[in-house]
Amino acid sequence: MAQNILSAAIILSLGLLTLALLLTVLRVVRGPTLPDRVVALDMLVAVAIGLIAVIAVKTGFFLYIDIAIALGLVGFLATVAFARFIMSHRYRAATETAAKPPPEAVHRGNARRNRRPRRPRR
Amino acid sequence: MRRLAASLILAVVWAVVTGSAAPANLLLGLLLAILCLGVTRRHRGRGTIAVRPVALLLLGLVFLRELALSAWSVAIAVLRPRLDIRPAMVAFPLRLKRDFEIALLANCITLTPGTLSVDVSEDRRFLHVHALDCRDPQDLCRGIAETFERRIMEAFP
Amino acid sequence: MMADALALLCAFLLVAGSAFALTAAIGINRFPDLFTRMHAASKAGTVGSSLLLLAAGLYSWDFAVFLRALAGIAFLILTAPVAAHLLARAAKGSGYRISTLSVRATHRDNKK
Numbered sequence: 240m241a242q243n244i245l246s247a248a249i250i251l252s253l254g255l256l257t258l259a260l261l262l263t264v265l266r267v268v269r270g271p272t273l274p275d276r277v278v279a280l281d282m283l284v285a286v287a288i289g290l291i292a293v294i295a296v297k298t299g300f301f302l303y304i305d306i307a308i309a310l311g312l313v314g315f316l317a318t319v320a321f322a323r324f325i326m327s328h329r330y331r332a333a334t335e336t337a338a339k340p341p342p343e344a345v346h347r348g349n350a351r352r353n354r355r356p357r358r359p360r361r
Numbered sequence: 362m363r364r365l366a367a368s369l370i371l372a373v374v375w376a377v378v379t380g381s382a383a384p385a386n387l388l389l390g391l392l393l394a395i396l397c398l399g400v401t402r403r404h405r406g407r408g409t410i411a412v413r414p415v416a417l418l419l420l421g422l423v424f425l426r427e428l429a430l431s432a433w434s435v436a437i438a439v440l441r442p443r444l445d446i447r448p449a450m451v452a453f454p455l456r457l458k459r460d461f462e463i464a465l466l467a468n469c470i471t472l473t474p475g476t477l478s479v480d481v482s483e484d485r486r487f488l489h490v491h492a493l494d495c496r497d498p499q500d501l502c503r504g505i506a507e508t509f510e511r512r513i514m515e516a517f518p
Numbered sequence: 519m520m521a522d523a524l525a526l527l528c529a530f531l532l533v534a535g536s537a538f539a540l541t542a543a544i545g546i547n548r549f550p551d552l553f554t555r556m557h558a559a560s561k562a563g564t565v566g567s568s569l570l571l572l573a574a575g576l577y578s579w580d581f582a583v584f585l586r587a588l589a590g591i592a593f594l595i596l597t598a599p600v601a602a603h604l605l606a607r608a609a610k611g612s613g614y615r616i617s618t619l620s621v622r623a624t625h626r627d628n629k630k
Contacts, residue, residue: 377586380582428565432565436541439544468600477560
């Protein structure tokens, strides 16, 4: 009985995590800026760690936990490297020349501003 | 003496992470710990830090409770049909002086309900905090000062 | 009996953890700007993965594996705020504007 509930829970959580991965990838694709994508990638690593843990329970092969820890380490380093990159790269030049918002636009927030089509940056 | 204690703790952590407490493994952990401490020696601060264990434990428990609460409140904010949030950037006046205390406070703030630490001002007087749902900045600052800042001060006299 | 209770507890932890992860993913899509998205990712995401790791550690019923799962959780909780903080600082330093509201104006004088 309890084992049945557990296997149902495993299926359910695998489904939920898959949905979470897809939604996070959606944010990576939509952007709109590099920091948004990095946040989404960080989140992607966290969800992948969770997925690995669920697979460890499903298969009973608990070496997966070590893999999850290693993935967390790599993901953290990647995020730190991205943050350093954003900090050093003069990202400001791209945003400020693209649009100087009028004063009232600042109060409406930048959800609107982000929807403005951006020039592709290489 | 302090270095010996630190390397012993690191060796135990190594044994836990590798999942084996065999003497050879512990010895390997101890060697690695000494190596790591040697490499990072120039970057560590000097001087001892007094710690009150009970207050530190309390801080940890409060932190875990706040973490659970914060995940819950973010989940509620996300799932509410109408997005009813009021983000704000607030400058929190710091009373803590030492760098590691500020770092600890910043980490605690990031994982507690509705707040995220963004930056420390050059002169270490203000911590810029981003709040997810902030109706009253004074109230927010008072909340942080009374829970985490006070407890950190108690844990590290 | 004991095994049943353990299985039920793990089932609960699995569903709760993945629900938190899904919430974080929805939040990352619904919230209007970078900093609010970071709230969702750093809190709900961390708690979700921690619960899932805890479930795996408990279900193994092996002390060494459980300790390793706890070490993983501790690592996650230690690194998530550092990563979020660095990223927020980088974004702020490079001129990313927050979706501002009047609350910010009252504290503008305090800024350096």
